[in-house]
Amino acid sequence: MNFKRFTNLTYIALLAIFLMVGGESRAGDDKECLECHGSKEKVTDAAGAMELKLSPERSDSLVIRAARPGNVHEGIACTDCHPKASEIPHPTDTLKDNPCATCHDGSVKQVNGSAHRDPKGGSFLRAPCWGCHTAHDVRKTKDPLSAVAPVNVASRCLTCHAKREYLVGVHGQAVQLAGLDVAATCVSCHGAHDILAPSEAGSRVARRNISFTCGKCHGRVAEAYRKSVHGAALTASDNPDVPTCVDCHEAHGTLDPALPKFRLASPKACGRCHADERKMVKYGLSTQVYSTYVADFHGTTAELFRAASPDQPLNQAVCYDCHGYHDVGSVRSAGDKQIQERLLVRCQACHKAATASFISAWTGHYVPSPTRYKLIYWVRVFYRLAIPGTIGFFLVYIAVDVWGRRRNRRSS
């Protein structure tokens, strides 16, 4: 008979009896589980005795630390959550149920109303309770060591969602590096037990709700935005064509708008819609605003900067220096005089000595036509006709001359 095997079997039998009779005392109960689950050596030995081979990662994850101070479940026994584990070896369905459901059915109900619901309405949630709270170190949600505390929660969500760009955005950096707990975490923008997909009307991140969600912390910005042409259209009629906060600032990798990179990329960001014929035709807005911008002195330099030195600050005007950003107003509905006045103030931010005549030297977004900037238009037309006309005349003249000389040579 194999002596080692015999002693191991005895060990298991003894422990099993111990567990069954010792079930009354909770602390004692835990101690018995920890006889095997207390360290990597113990687990490996126990598994060896059961003739099981565990991978190193598996034996690591089977090591459970006794509850530390601050664990809300300190008074709860292992077997309250793992009733089947009293049997040794454990049955294969030891981990089949959601043990949290027994005491927290209210939370199960809440999560069942969210994107993480159990499709069958039970307690097998798409994000299980311990996916966010952990299983063995559950703490009060206000405890800074809790898995759902601002500084920790992103790493829980990131185990399932590929949104790592959050960590390099302004909010992620503020929370993770600067310890600024008031900056946005996944939970401040999405909620906790009530997270919904952006496509659901009640979601905090549904298009029409985004400005309110950001506005919890950026109140003044959100208010200005909702009064702008863009924000008013979204609030009034759910207009899907206008930008909301995250069209100009990425939701997860939110850039610091003070960075040159953000400023340099901004004309393209406005141009994405304002140069799009299909989008703009509905509103009767010109799509030449982007091409005329890129073609003028401000835009040409901005484009060169973007291509050559994206980290250099740009002193040229971009779209929002003239139009504003959160408070973009309608240009059409303002009278010409009002536009000129408003504009002059903006120009003066950089051109200190600018006067009304300075503005009139600028053709704006208009491509000169017989009705707008007539003089420039007709000068251009003149050049367009005169230059090819002159060159063409000389070409014909030379051709006739060459032909004439050849004929003269042949006849002589």
Ligand code: HEC
């Ligand atoms: C005699 C040693 C021993 C004792 C005592 C013991 N376990 Fe285990 N337990 C193991 C081993 C070995 C495994 C890995 C088994 C496997 O992979 O099938 C395990 C696995 C588990 C698992 C994971 C099951 C799964 O399906 O992945 C849970 C949960 C567990 N034990 C809880 C407990 C609890 C609670 C107690 C105390 C009531 C306890 N164990 C007591 C040895 C023990």
Ligand code: HEC
């Ligand atoms: C509040 C409920 C709760 C208590 C109390 C609890 N567990 Fe667990 N335990 C869980 C849940 C939930 C899981 C499943 C985690 C998972 O699937 O990632 C788990 C998983 C395990 C596993 C398997 C780990 C793995 O990675 O496969 C072991 C072993 C285990 N528990 C042992 C214990 C022991 C020993 C105790 C007592 C010291 C204990 N548990 C107390 C809820 C609990």
Ligand code: HEC
């Ligand atoms: C997607 C992550 C996530 C999931 C899944 C989740 N929670 Fe929570 N839970 C949180 C966060 C975050 C808080 C903190 C509340 C807040 O900040 O609004 C919280 C708060 C709590 C609270 C204290 C507040 C309250 O509502 O009573 C309990 C208890 C709780 N969760 C239990 C559970 C249980 C049980 C489950 C599984 C049914 C679960 N949680 C699933 C993230 C989650």
Ligand code: HEC
């Ligand atoms: C046997 C019953 C029981 C089970 C099972 C149980 N809990 Fe609890 N839980 C409690 C009790 C009781 C408290 C309150 C402790 C206190 O207030 O100090 C609590 C508190 C909590 C809190 C802290 C709430 C707060 O006020 O901040 C969270 C989070 C939590 N439980 C999550 C879970 C999760 C996740 C599971 C499953 C892994 C689970 N619970 C399983 C009984 C249970």
Ligand code: HEC
């Ligand atoms: C254990 C894995 C897991 C964890 C942890 C988790 N989720 Fe999820 N989440 C899922 C699954 C699975 C879905 C459903 C996927 C689907 O329907 O496409 C989902 C859906 C979502 C959705 C809806 C996505 C959509 O477009 O339908 C959002 C938003 C979301 N989770 C945010 C979070 C946040 C925020 C956290 C952390 C507080 C978190 N999740 C934690 C697994 C997880």
Ligand code: HEC
């Ligand atoms: C500053 C607010 C904010 C923060 C912080 C934030 N989100 Fe989001 N999230 C949004 C908005 C707004 C959307 C809506 C869709 C969009 O435009 O990207 C969204 C969409 C999502 C979606 C569903 C759509 C998709 O792209 O698949 C998931 C999943 C998600 N976020 C997960 C997370 C996770 C995980 C974190 C933390 C690491 C997080 N979010 C942090 C605002 C935020």
Ligand code: HEC
């Ligand atoms: C929970 C509060 C909170 C929410 C919700 C929130 N933010 Fe922030 N946000 C902050 C804080 C705090 C900072 C300052 C971070 C710093 O200074 O490092 C910040 C910084 C920023 C910045 C950088 C500008 C600056 O002044 O530093 C932008 C842009 C920004 N947030 C946009 C958004 C957008 C867009 C949303 C919604 C999708 C949003 N925020 C939601 C708290 C929040």
Ligand code: HEC
């Ligand atoms: C049409 C594009 C656009 C929209 C929509 C937009 N922003 Fe901005 N935002 C900008 C620009 C451009 C800047 C930076 C300009 C600068 O500082 O040079 C900025 C700056 C910011 C700042 C830094 C502080 C400040 O006021 O300069 C915050 C915070 C911010 N935005 C949040 C938001 C929030 C929240 C929303 C939605 C309510 C939003 N933004 C909507 C373009 C936009």
Ligand code: HEC
């Ligand atoms: C130097 C200041 C300035 C810059 C830079 C500028 N604009 Fe304008 N924009 C104006 C003025 C002034 C008007 C009023 C009409 C005009 O004179 O061309 C206008 C008109 C508009 C209109 C209304 C067009 C219509 O059909 O009536 C839109 C839309 C617009 N701009 C968007 C943009 C975008 C997008 C950019 C950047 C790619 C931009 N603007 C750059 C000053 C500027």
Ligand code: HEC
């Ligand atoms: C997501 C698409 C989108 C983006 C990005 C966008 N806009 Fe707009 N914008 C629109 C739409 C659509 C309208 C028409 C709204 C209406 O009339 O109801 C509009 C209207 C305007 C108007 C008013 C034109 C008038 O006279 O009626 C100006 C000016 C303007 N946008 C400037 C900008 C600037 C500057 C930026 C970049 C900072 C920008 N927009 C970014 C879609 C966009």
Ligand code: HEC
């Ligand atoms: C953000 C700063 C800024 C704003 C706002 C701005 N500009 Fe400029 N503009 C510049 C810079 C820088 C130059 C290049 C100056 C140089 O090279 O000497 C320039 C050049 C010009 C030139 C070329 C002639 C010259 O003086 O060199 C004209 C014309 C001009 N801007 C008109 C305007 C008008 C009209 C407005 C208002 C609608 C305006 N600018 C708003 C920064 C700005």
